Amino acid sequence: MGDSAAQSATSKGVQRILTILAPFALLAGIWHFASTQLPDYLVPPLDRVFWRALAIIVDFSLFKDVLATAGRIMAGLAGAFVIGGVFAVLMHKSRRVEDFLGPILNFFQGIPALSWVVFAIIWFKHIEARILFIMVVTALPAFSFQILSALRAMSKDLVEMVLSFRPTRAKMFRMLVLPSILPEILTSWRVNIGNASRVVVVAELVGATGGVGYRLLEQQQLFDMAGALAWTLQLVFFVLITQKILNLIEAWAFKYRAQSERSL
Amino acid sequence: MSVAEVHFSKVSKFFGAFCAVEELTLDIEKGDMVAILGKTGCGKSTMFNMIAGLQDPTSGGVRVQGHDPFREFDWFRGKIAIVFQNDRLLPWRTAVQNVELGLEMLDRPAAERREKAMSWLTRLGLAGHENDYPHALSGGMRQRVSIARAFATDASILLCDEPFSALDEITANRLREEFATLVRQNHKTAVFITHSINEALSIGQRVIVLRRPARIALDERLPDKLTSDGAEALRQRIQGILSEEDRVVIS
Ligand SMILES: Nc1ncnc2c1ncn2[C@@H]1O[C@H](COP(=O)(O)OP(=O)(O)O)[C@@H](O)[C@H]1O
Ligand SMILES: [Mg+2]
Numbered sequence: 001m002g003d004s005a006a007q008s009a010t011s012k013g014v015q016r017i018l019t020i021l022a023p024f025a026l027l028a029g030i031w032h033f034a035s036t037q038l039p040d041y042l043v044p045p046l047d048r049v050f051w052r053a054l055a056i057i058v059d060f061s062l063f064k065d066v067l068a069t070a071g072r073i074m075a076g077l078a079g080a081f082v083i084g085g086v087f088a089v090l091m092h093k094s095r096r097v098e099d100f101l102g103p104i105l106n107f108f109q110g111i112p113a114l115s116w117v118v119f120a121i122i123w124f125k126h127i128e129a130r131i132l133f134i135m136v137v138t139a140l141p142a143f144s145f146q147i148l149s150a151l152r153a154m155s156k157d158l159v160e161m162v163l164s165f166r167p168t169r170a171k172m173f174r175m176l177v178l179p180s181i182l183p184e185i186l187t188s189w190r191v192n193i194g195n196a197s198r199v200v201v202v203a204e205l206v207g208a209t210g211g212v213g214y215r216l217l218e219q220q221q222l223f224d225m226a227g228a229l230a231w232t233l234q235l236v237f238f239v240l241i242t243q244k245i246l247n248l249i250e251a252w253a254f255k256y257r258a259q260s261e262r263s264l
Numbered sequence: 265m266s267v268a269e270v271h272f273s274k275v276s277k278f279f280g281a282f283c284a285v286e287e288l289t290l291d292i293e294k295g296d297m298v299a300i301l302g303k304t305g306c307g308k309s310t311m312f313n314m315i316a317g318l319q320d321p322t323s324g325g326v327r328v329q330g331h332d333p334f335r336e337f338d339w340f341r342g343k344i345a346i347v348f349q350n351d352r353l354l355p356w357r358t359a360v361q362n363v364e365l366g367l368e369m370l371d372r373p374a375a376e377r378r379e380k381a382m383s384w385l386t387r388l389g390l391a392g393h394e395n396d397y398p399h400a401l402s403g404g405m406r407q408r409v410s411i412a413r414a415f416a417t418d419a420s421i422l423l424c425d426e427p428f429s430a431l432d433e434i435t436a437n438r439l440r441e442e443f444a445t446l447v448r449q450n451h452k453t454a455v456f457i458t459h460s461i462n463e464a465l466s467i468g469q470r471v472i473v474l475r476r477p478a479r480i481a482l483d484e485r486l487p488d489k490l491t492s493d494g495a496e497a498l499r500q501r502i503q504g505i506l507s508e509e510d511r512v513v514i515s
C-alpha cells in the first residue's frame with residue numbers, strides 16, 4: 001500500500017515537471033520551426049545553442065565570466081540591501097528623515113541604468129568600483145521602500161506585546177522585527193535579483209574585461225547569434241536558480257503558516 | 265503602611281484636545297485583585313497602558329512599585345505581566361515557544377525555560393498542544409497560551425485588559441474561574457479591566473467603576489463571601505451609575 005502512495009507521489013512529481021516544462025517546450029518548438037525556415041546566423045538551430053551553453057558551463061575559462069557577473073549581482077544587491085535597510089529604519093523612525101530621503105530615492109528611481117553607467121565612468125576609475133556603484137544605486141530605492149513598507153506593516157498589537165516584556169533592542173529585532181518583515185524581505189530579493197540581472201549587463205559596459213555583458217558584446221562583434229543566446233541563457237539560469245533557493249528558504253521559514261485547502 | 269504597588273496621583277491623559285483620563289488618583293495595594301469597570305471608550309485601556317508603561321501621562325504621576333513605568337524601561341523587565349484582550353501570540357512560534365518569550369527576555373537557560381513553559385501549559389490544560397502553531401489552536405486555547413505566557417515569568421503584577429471578552433460565554437466563564445484561582449494561588453497583584461458587571465463582581469476583591477473621561481465613580485471593597493443579595497444590590501448600584509452616564513452623554 002505504501003508502494004501505490006509512493007507511485008502516485010512520483011507520478012504527481014512527473015506531472016509537475018511536465019507542467020513546468022510545457023511552455024519552454026512550446027517556445028523551443030517555435031524556435032526550432034523558425035530555425036528551419038530562416039538562415040542559421042539569424043536563428044541558429046536549438047542543438048547548437050544547447051551545446052554552446054553547455055560548453056560555457058563546463059569550460060572554467062568561460063564559466064568564470066558567469067561567476068564574475070553573478071558575484072557582481074550579489075555584491076550590488078547586498079550593498080543596496082544593507083544601505084536600504086538603514087535608510088528604511090531611519091525613515092520608519094522619523095517623519096523628517098522620510099520627508100527628506102523619500103523624494104531623493106524616488107528621483108533616483110527615475111534615472112535609467114545607462115545614465116548611471118555614464119556617471120560611473122566619469123566618477124570612478126576602478127572598473128569593479130564602477131559596476132558596484134551602478135548595481136547598488138539602481139537597487140537602492142526599491143530595497144529602501146520595500147523594507148520600509150515591511151516595517152510599517154508590522155502589527156502594532158504584537159509590537160506592544162513584545163515591548164511589555166521590556167526587551168533589549170537586539171531581542172526586539174530578533175524576536176519580532178526580523179520574523180515579521182522576513183516575508184517581504186524575501187519577496188524584495190526575488191524582485192530585485194530579476195532586475196539586477198538585467199541591469200548588470202548594462203553595468204558591465206563600463207569597460208569590464210570579463211562577465212556576461214562583456215561576452216555578449218563579443219558575440220555581437222562576431223555576429224554570433226548562438227553564442228549570444230548561450231550567454232543570455234547563463235543569466236536566465238542564474239535567476240532561476242536563485243529564485244529556487246529563495247523558494248526553499250520561504251518554504252522553510254513559513255512552515256508555521258496556515259494552509260487553506262482551497263486556493264483563491 | 266507600605267507604599268502602594270500601583271499609585272496614580274492626579275493623572276490626566278489627553279489625545280490632542282480630547283481628554284481620556286481626568287485627574288485620576290488611585291492606590292492599589294500589593295496582593296489585591298482589582299476589577300476596573302467602565303463602558304467602552306471611558307479610558308480603561310488608556311489607564312491600563314499607563315500602568316504598563318506603554319503610554320506616558322500628559323500630567324500627574326504614575327508609580328508602580330515606586331518607579332516610573334514609562335521612563336524606567338529596563339527596571340520593569342520581568343516585573344509586570346500582561347494579558348491582552350486578544351491573544352497576541354507570535355504566529356511563527358509554537359505554543360510552548362510563545363510561553364517562553366518572557367523567560368527569554370530574562371535570559372533564563374533554555375532547559376529551565378522549556379520546563380517552566382511546559383508546566384504552565386499543562387496547568388492551563390494544553391499539554392499535547394505545545395508544538396502547535398497558533399493558527400492550529402481555537403480562540404480559547406490561544407488565550408490560555410497567552411495567560412500561560414503572562415504567568416511564566418512570575419511577575420508580581422498582572423495586568424489584564426478584557427482578556428475574555430473575545431471568547432464565547434462558556435469558555436470565558438471557565439477560563440475566568442481558572443484565572444482567579446491562579447492569581448490567588450500565586451499571590452499576584454492583579455488589575456483586571458472589564459466592561460462586564462458580572463465579570464467584575466466574580467473576579468474582583470475590590471471593584472472600581474470609571475466614568476467618562478476616566479474618573480472614579482465608585483470604589484468598593486467586596487466582602488470575602490459576597491451574598492447573592494449583596495451582589496444584587498451592588499449590581500443595581502453599578503447599573504445605576506453606568507446608565508446615569510448615558511443620560512449625561514445624551515443631554
Ligand atoms: N491613541 C489614541 N489617540 C486618540 N484617541 C485615543 C487614543 N487611544 C484612545 N483614544 C480615545 O480615548 C478614549 C478612551 O479609549 P480607551 O482607553 O481605549 O477606552 P476603553 O478601553 O475604556 O474602551 C476613546 O474615546 C478613544 O477614542
Ligand atoms: Mg479597551
